[in-house]
Amino acid sequence: MNFNPETTRNLALAVLNDEAEAVRNLAQRIDDRFLEACRCILACKGRVIVTGMGKSGHIGSKLAATLASTGTPAFFVHPGEASHGDLGMITREDVVIALSNSGETDEIITILPLIRRLGVPLIAMTGNPGSRLGADATVHLDVSVEREACPLGLAPTSSTTAALAMGDALAVAVLDARGFTANDFARSHPGGRLGRRLLVHVADIMHTDDAIPRITPEAPLKDALFEITRKGLGLVIVAGADDEIQGVFTDGDLRRTLDAGHSLDGLTIGEAMTTGGHTAQPDWLAVEALEAMESRRINALPVTDAENRLVGVINMHDLLRAGVA
Structure with a gap:
């Protein structure tokens, strides 16, 4: 172990700066494609099904939870399990959001034909617009980053932060379009402090x-x-x-x-x-x-x-x- 306080401090600052830059760069991508993704979700008569593998899956799970708690029925489906029966959770009235930094994740690519056969809108969030997932999507949201904050350039860091921020932007934009209020939020969170403050008479x-x-x-x-x-x-x-x-x-x-x-x-x-x-x-x-x-x-x-x-x-x-x- 070679712990150097100054080196550690500088590396931590570099991580924060890299990830902040990755989020700032997303601002120019709030374009017509983003608006179309919002329209797809708002027009959904069923649920929003979010899927992703690995770290993208963790971000997807958080996105599904955020959507569900802000007025959009949603849940996460693991793509590996989807090809072994869980795809039956998706109906023709749903919308699918798939997250993959490469856009080539095998488990997601495997289920693309089945999603296409259902005829449901597919919103892809990838760092590679030219990928198979990006090309197959109804709407593609570009969450690419210049570099990962990991000094090895390997661990998903800036890319997952960008996907997380884009997911939050999507959820909040839809929340506002629905006219979702603090009282609506409280009804989804009756056990939380905010819920108690807004619901208990x-x-x-x-x-x-x-x-x-x-x-x-x-x-x-x-x-x-x-x-x-x-x-x-x-x-x-x-x-x-x-x-x-x-x-x-x-x-x-x-x-x-x-x-x-x-x-x-x-x-x-x-x-x-x-x-x-x-x-x-x-x-x-x-x-x-x-x-x-x-x-x-x-x-x-x-x-x-x-x-x-x-x-x-x-x-x-x-x-x-x-x-x-």
């Missing part, structure tokens, strides 16, 4: 019915303290028989009452509560409740319907458990 996680810490305004303050302790949400909501909120009493209100020298004996919750207060609506996104709490520096919000009737309560711990905060 206050009604989904609020406490309701007997879990709501509530008390009438004429009740003794001591009863309110017991209610806060029993429900464990850091507040009690003061509401009349008609469920209309009159105020709230929090741990902070208790400290302020004691600091003011008031005796807890004989004091009603109506005399000690904070009148009115902020509320949330059941149809709010949970993230809206989070923003309301953070902006007002509070840890809980009563939830009311359109007539200001108490229907629930939500606190910061609920938002944390839901993965929103």
Whole structure:
């Protein structure tokens, strides 16, 4: 081993520069062929089938995943398996995207006649427009690079980066043409943080019915303290028989009452509560409740319907458990 820090640093910088140049050079290839590839995908009534061998296969798998998560049904088919039965996954309503830097990958060339027989559009992404794959394609996207970033010129580096970037450009262009929104993205990612922030509503996680810490305004303050302790949400909501909120009493209100020298004996919750207060609506996104709490520096919000009737309560711990905060 002959590790030289300066040599290593320079080589790493050279790799980044070579790959950045390879991506920059793709800009001039966003032409009519690229637009035709977008049209093929947008017109597809079935799925987009992505295929590729080796490192191109890894890039293809990522492209299929990106398409699928941005509104275009897609999946990856290994070309080696395709000629042994998996080609049956492709229907006449699909579109095929094939990735091969050389454009001569045996496993892909083998299945070209079968793809042609199905009559499906074939989008090829290669570094060799004159290759058999490039010549056979409905649309060819040129992802050629001047050189690989590998100092031996052997390991796929700049070429896979270029293919990855072109695939992302294709997916994002199609996403925009479909009118795909952040809410659409969230529905494809319900387990992710973004999905939770865009899909979880206050009604989904609020406490309701007997879990709501509530008390009438004429009740003794001591009863309110017991209610806060029993429900464990850091507040009690003061509401009349008609469920209309009159105020709230929090741990902070208790400290302020004691600091003011008031005796807890004989004091009603109506005399000690904070009148009115902020509320949330059941149809709010949970993230809206989070923003309301953070902006007002509070840890809980009563939830009311359109007539200001108490229907629930939500606190910061609920938002944390839901993965929103």
